[in-house]
Amino acid sequence: MNDSLNIIEAYFDGSLSAEERESFEERCVNDADFAAEVAGYIAMRDAVRQHLEEEKRAEFALLYAEMAPARHSQKAGIRIKKLSVYLAAACIMLVFGWFLLWKTTHVTQLSEDYIAANFNTLGLNMGGAETTDQLQKGIAAFNAKKYEEAVQIFSSITTQGRTEPEAVKNLGITYLVSQKYEEAIVQFDRLSGYDLYSNPGLFYKALVLMKRSAGNDRAAAKKLLQEVVDRNLAGSKEAEIWLQKL
Amino acid sequence: MGADSDMAILEGLKAGGGQRRIFERDLYKTFFYFIHQGVKKYGMTEEDAASAYSDTIISIIDNIVKGSFEGRSALKSYGYKIFSNKCVDLLRKDTTNKRKVNQAMPIDSLVYELPDQARTAVQQILMKEERQYLMEKLIALGEKCRQILLFFEDGYSDKDIADFMEYNSADVVKTSRLRCLEKLKKKVNVEQTLR
Numbered sequence: 001m002n003d004s005l006n007i008i009e010a011y012f013d014g015s016l017s018a019e020e021r022e023s024f025e026e027r028c029v030n031d032a033d034f035a036a037e038v039a040g041y042i043a044m045r046d047a048v049r050q051h052l053e054e055e056k057r058a059e060f061a062l063l064y065a066e067m068a069p070a071r072h073s074q075k076a077g078i079r080i081k082k083l084s085v086y087l088a089a090a091c092i093m094l095v096f097g098w099f100l101l102w103k104t105t106h107v108t109q110l111s112e113d114y115i116a117a118n119f120n121t122l123g124l125n126m127g128g129a130e131t132t133d134q135l136q137k138g139i140a141a142f143n144a145k146k147y148e149e150a151v152q153i154f155s156s157i158t159t160q161g162r163t164e165p166e167a168v169k170n171l172g173i174t175y176l177v178s179q180k181y182e183e184a185i186v187q188f189d190r191l192s193g194y195d196l197y198s199n200p201g202l203f204y205k206a207l208v209l210m211k212r213s214a215g216n217d218r219a220a221a222k223k224l225l226q227e228v229v230d231r232n233l234a235g236s237k238e239a240e241i242w243l244q245k246l
Numbered sequence: 247m248g249a250d251s252d253m254a255i256l257e258g259l260k261a262g263g264g265q266r267r268i269f270e271r272d273l274y275k276t277f278f279y280f281i282h283q284g285v286k287k288y289g290m291t292e293e294d295a296a297s298a299y300s301d302t303i304i305s306i307i308d309n310i311v312k313g314s315f316e317g318r319s320a321l322k323s324y325g326y327k328i329f330s331n332k333c334v335d336l337l338r339k340d341t342t343n344k345r346k347v348n349q350a351m352p353i354d355s356l357v358y359e360l361p362d363q364a365r366t367a368v369q370q371i372l373m374k375e376e377r378q379y380l381m382e383k384l385i386a387l388g389e390k391c392r393q394i395l396l397f398f399e400d401g402y403s404d405k406d407i408a409d410f411m412e413y414n415s416a417d418v419v420k421t422s423r424l425r426c427l428e429k430l431k432k433k434v435n436v437e438q439t440l441r
Binding site for chain 2: 024035036038039040044045047053055057061063064067197236
């Protein structure tokens with residue numbers, strides 16, 4: 001292990017003594033090689049921080065997409081409130097009849113709302129450098145609604161044993177919006193196997209099952225959502241809310 | 247939002263562990279209305295206000311985790327002050343070339359922790375470096391290394407990281423983390439690039 005790296009790290013985590021700190025700072029001024037090592041360390045830490053902030057921004061962008069429509073509809077809700085008092089009585093009878101139907105369509109609606117809010121376009125690319133161009137092309141095809149082309153591009157960079165979670169995620173999403181549910185599930189299963197900082201694989205798989213809502217899909221989705229909450233995986237907040245509604 | 251809610255978020259963020267991300271999201275949701283205020287007060291687009299708001303939340307989290315925010319003022323006042331500054335910065339960036347300056351040297355760079363003379367010496371070398379290239383190499387570093395570096399940069403302790411990533415101990419995490427930095431350094435050959 002490079003000893004300089006240990007010393008530099010110790011300086012920035014504050015574990016050097018006052019004398020050692022002073023000596024460190026003097027070396028930065030008088031020893032060009034050491035200053036270059038410190039600069040290298042700072043550059044790497046800055047790059048990691050920049051990457052981290054991009055991931056957080058992407059996560060907050062998803063949260064924004066969830067919350068912004070709610071805020072707008074809340075405003076509209078206030079305006080409609082007065083009128084709704086008069087309509088309420090007339091609606092009560094209809095609501096009773098609708099309730100039975102609602103139970104079955106509700107799950108699908110939740111997933112459709114989420115898909116509409118979050119998968120209209122694909123955003124930040126965090127893939128490997130050598131496949132960045134291909135990922136960007138796939139994202140561009142997806143955003144242009146050319147789903148078949150997007151599938152081809154994402155597939156080409158997720159085969160041959162490559163580890164490219166971002167492409168696997170995008171491929172799953174592309175299958176989902178193309179209503180190819182089986183294929184989407186395969187990709188989200190793959191995604192959930194990666195050791196990621198924030199892995200939405202299981203949450204997305206539950207989303208697919210909710211959207212498809214065939215056979216035991218609803219029960220399976222519920223189980224997955226519970227796992228997402230228990231393990232505090234990506235999507236756990238939505239999963240918590242959905243579990244109360246399912 | 248009251249002192250109790252402030253305290254819950256502060257403690258949740260400081261406690262670390264897997265629960266921290268829940269409190270990060272709670273914090274984002276708590277002051278979401280700032281975005282609307284940004285649009286009204288600064289005449290900016292909702293998209294820009296949302297971007298300033300995201301950066302505000304990232305700063306608040308960072309300051310709480312590092313212990314720079316001690317809770318002497320209400321979280322709302324503290325957050326709004328940061329948000330206002332971010333909005334003003336964003337508006338200025340639209341009319342000046344400041345964005346390019348910031349890209350050359352991030353304002354939260356570790357270099358600002360050095361005293362004046364040492365900072366000048368190191369900063370002169372840093373300015374020559376190609377940040378985009380370094381970012382690309384970081385992405386290509388491999389998932390495990392990337393994750394361990396991201397967790398650490400996010401303020402998680404080595405013990406937390408050991409729990410998340412199933413390492414045997416905090417010491418093993420530290421050794422692995424420094425090895426990852428060395429690996430990155432070799433990939434970029436930072437020193438040669440910087441000279």
